[in-house]
Amino acid sequence: MKKYAYNLLKGTLFFIFLLSTILETHAQAGTAVLITVSNMVQSGNTFTYDVYCTNTGTTTLAIRGYSWGLNHTPGLSNGGTISQSFISRDPLLAGLPLVNPSSNGYTASSSHIRGTTVNAAAGNEVLLTTGVPIRLATMQLSNTVLWPSNFNPFLPSLPFSPIQVISAPGRTQCLMSMIVTPPGTSYVINGTPNVGALGTLQNLTAQMIPSPTGTNPFILNCSCLSSITTYLNLTACDSYTWPLTGQTYTSNGVYTAIYPNVFIPGLFDTTYLTLTINYSSSNTSTTISCEPYTWINGATYTMSGIYTYTALSSSGCDSIVTLMLTLINGVKISPKVLLSGAYAGAGMMQDSLRVKGVLPLMEPYTALNFTPIGCPGYTGGETTTAAMFAVSGNNAIVDWVNVEIRSPNLSYSKVATQNALLQRDGQIVDVNGGPLNFNCVCPGSYFVTVKHRNHLGVMSGSTITLSNLTQLIDFTTSTPVWLKPAAISAPRENDGIYRLLWPGDTRTDKNTRYSSVNNDKEAILIAIGIATPNNTLSPVYRTEDVNMDGRVKYNNAENDKNFMLNKILHSNSPVSSPNTILMQHTPN
Ligand SMILES: [Ca+2]
Ligand SMILES: [Ca+2]
Numbered sequence: 001m002k003k004y005a006y007n008l009l010k011g012t013l014f015f016i017f018l019l020s021t022i023l024e025t026h027a028q029a030g031t032a033v034l035i036t037v038s039n040m041v042q043s044g045n046t047f048t049y050d051v052y053c054t055n056t057g058t059t060t061l062a063i064r065g066y067s068w069g070l071n072h073t074p075g076l077s078n079g080g081t082i083s084q085s086f087i088s089r090d091p092l093l094a095g096l097p098l099v100n101p102s103s104n105g106y107t108a109s110s111s112h113i114r115g116t117t118v119n120a121a122a123g124n125e126v127l128l129t130t131g132v133p134i135r136l137a138t139m140q141l142s143n144t145v146l147w148p149s150n151f152n153p154f155l156p157s158l159p160f161s162p163i164q165v166i167s168a169p170g171r172t173q174c175l176m177s178m179i180v181t182p183p184g185t186s187y188v189i190n191g192t193p194n195v196g197a198l199g200t201l202q203n204l205t206a207q208m209i210p211s212p213t214g215t216n217p218f219i220l221n222c223s224c225l226s227s228i229t230t231y232l233n234l235t236a237c238d239s240y241t242w243p244l245t246g247q248t249y250t251s252n253g254v255y256t257a258i259y260p261n262v263f264i265p266g267l268f269d270t271t272y273l274t275l276t277i278n279y280s281s282s283n284t285s286t287t288i289s290c291e292p293y294t295w296i297n298g299a300t301y302t303m304s305g306i307y308t309y310t311a312l313s314s315s316g317c318d319s320i321v322t323l324m325l326t327l328i329n330g331v332k333i334s335p336k337v338l339l340s341g342a343y344a345g346a347g348m349m350q351d352s353l354r355v356k357g358v359l360p361l362m363e364p365y366t367a368l369n370f371t372p373i374g375c376p377g378y379t380g381g382e383t384t385t386a387a388m389f390a391v392s393g394n395n396a397i398v399d400w401v402n403v404e405i406r407s408p409n410l411s412y413s414k415v416a417t418q419n420a421l422l423q424r425d426g427q428i429v430d431v432n433g434g435p436l437n438f439n440c441v442c443p444g445s446y447f448v449t450v451k452h453r454n455h456l457g458v459m460s461g462s463t464i465t466l467s468n469l470t471q472l473i474d475f476t477t478s479t480p481v482w483l484k485p486a487a488i489s490a491p492r493e494n495d496g497i498y499r500l501l502w503p504g505d506t507r508t509d510k511n512t513r514y515s516s517v518n519n520d521k522e523a524i525l526i527a528i529g530i531a532t533p534n535n536t537l538s539p540v541y542r543t544e545d546v547n548m549d550g551r552v553k554y555n556n557a558e559n560d561k562n563f564m565l566n567k568i569l570h571s572n573s574p575v576s577s578p579n580t581i582l583m584q585h586t587p588n
């Protein structure tokens, strides 16, 4: 019995309704009451739950009677029949009328669970101390069959909707009969004015504790009751499409996915994704080079072009780099020489080797151990076509020659070489008949050398400025050529007007010698057979064919031995004899 409350507030009655959860937010001051439903405990085909009441305001209240209602999810009965009974309540409430003294408070047709008292007689009210939860009832629901498996009776749809304590058609929501002190005063109860003397009926909203989506949700018939909460950290480049949401994210953030638990219908799991987005980058560089260009990707480019390379940045994202490369297109030259062995006079040569069909389509110099130097991958081996050899007249091909571009410094090192074709008029062309293009040589000053397999080569007497405009280099005039130190023989043969390359180097060892060791005469004999010096090899393409008539002869008319000797004896170098040695005036 709470006489003090009765004496102060006799006859003053309030019915308190909390209309919505919004009003709950005002429940920290003034007059406010909170009803909570919690502590669901299952035992076979029964479960109990508690209903608590707390005076959450600052107004002193006394309770005279109370009722509540809960809607559960359809299907709870699982085909059976549900009944509800009162188990117990806080001993403080012993003076109030019992809950449901004459019925179980369950209505199957509306899935409604209800508890109700009648009001206590005036003077029997119970004081609700502010902030102290009082258990209004522990109730038990029983089913005639087992509950549905993994079933949440208070989870009607998604977990985002708070479990609402009831708004069932024809049913009163949670309500309590209250007495306030002091009497006869108007109060604002959760936003609704109440005049104590008249009394006002108001709805109360209860909330489930704990939340059905929390760590201990109301789930029947399941031992694995917890939702799964996952924290995920991911780093992606540019964007990330999260399979859990199907969304594509392009910026940093914490993203949430809520999705059904695969084991428990009605239970939802949550994953929090902390996403870091790094971005790809790209840039373009422009490079001009007159040499093969080796890029950051390790590749060496010998042609102008646009190249791209995809690397990984420090963040692990693509770093796309584009190279706009312009390569200088080398240098072009058009040298001119006359070979004494093939010389026909008047600045022209004969082309017996071509006429006799012994000229090879592939250059002979690589096989003679001339070192090919050029663009990356160049290994010599130039080939021409039968059509080139079908040309007659002044541009008919006499033979292959070897052309070198050499460094302007004293090393005279070879920068590039090319095997080319020599025309009857002395012009040297490439395998297609055009000027010689050294694609990988930068414009600049160079020495130029022309060599022949059985003639003594020459080098320009000074450096020549080369570019991609074809440079004529005429070794047939009196313009001085480079002189080899200590070499006493003339670098070229002088026919009075033209300069010719000395013939007779049958061994291709940069000299023409008729006598002594390693002389070029004996090579002729060896070629045709020492025991058969009168033999003739014909038609042949051989270095021993000094006069380039397609025959190798040691004796008799038009033999190569005497042709050689005749050139040596007329070399005047310094006083010619068969022992005179003609030297090639090139650095090597
Ligand atoms: Ca020509
Ligand atoms: Ca020789």
Ligand SMILES: [Ca+2]
Pocket (backbone or CB within 6 Å): 544, 545, 546, 547, 548, 549, 550, 551, 552, 553, 558, 559, 560
């Ligand atoms: Ca011959």
